[in-house]
Amino acid sequence: MKTLATHALPRAAKQALAKLGADIVVARKKRRISTVSMAERAFISRGTLYKVERGDPSVSIGIYATVLAILGLADRLAQAADRRDDSLGLDIDEDRLPRKVQPQRRSRTPA
Numbered sequence: 460m461k462t463l464a465t466h467a468l469p470r471a472a473k474q475a476l477a478k479l480g481a482d483i484v485v486a487r488k489k490r491r492i493s494t495v496s497m498a499e500r501a502f503i504s505r506g507t508l509y510k511v512e513r514g515d516p517s518v519s520i521g522i523y524a525t526v527l528a529i530l531g532l533a534d535r536l537a538q539a540a541d542r543r544d545d546s547l548g549l550d551i552d553e554d555r556l557p558r559k560v561q562p563q564r565r566s567r568t569p570a
Contacts, residue, residue, distance in 0.1 A: 477513070480513050497526065500529050511523060511526055
């Protein structure tokens with residue numbers, strides 16, 4: 460089902476999905492997995508597999524993850540938004556650092 464979100468998808472996201480789909484096709488062919496076999500193993504129709512291989516944004520991420528797992532590539536999916544590689548997020552954190560750091564006062568408690 461096409462939603463407003465799929466129509467408003469940024470160009471960079473469309474291109475990334477198209478590349479992902481094309482890479483899935485190549486990986487499937489390198490492994491000599493037919494479309495029939497891939498669809499059966501992923502519990503999806505061949506039509507849905509066709510959409511995945513085109514990078515269709517209306518296909519759930521779970522189906523993409525299943526296909527990648529069948530191809531042995533699911534570990535890379537976990538790296539897609541890895542916080543350690545988020546340069547913008549790291550820059551934002553750095554901008555929030557205090558300009559000065561005051562020494563901590565020690566509380567005096569009688570011993």
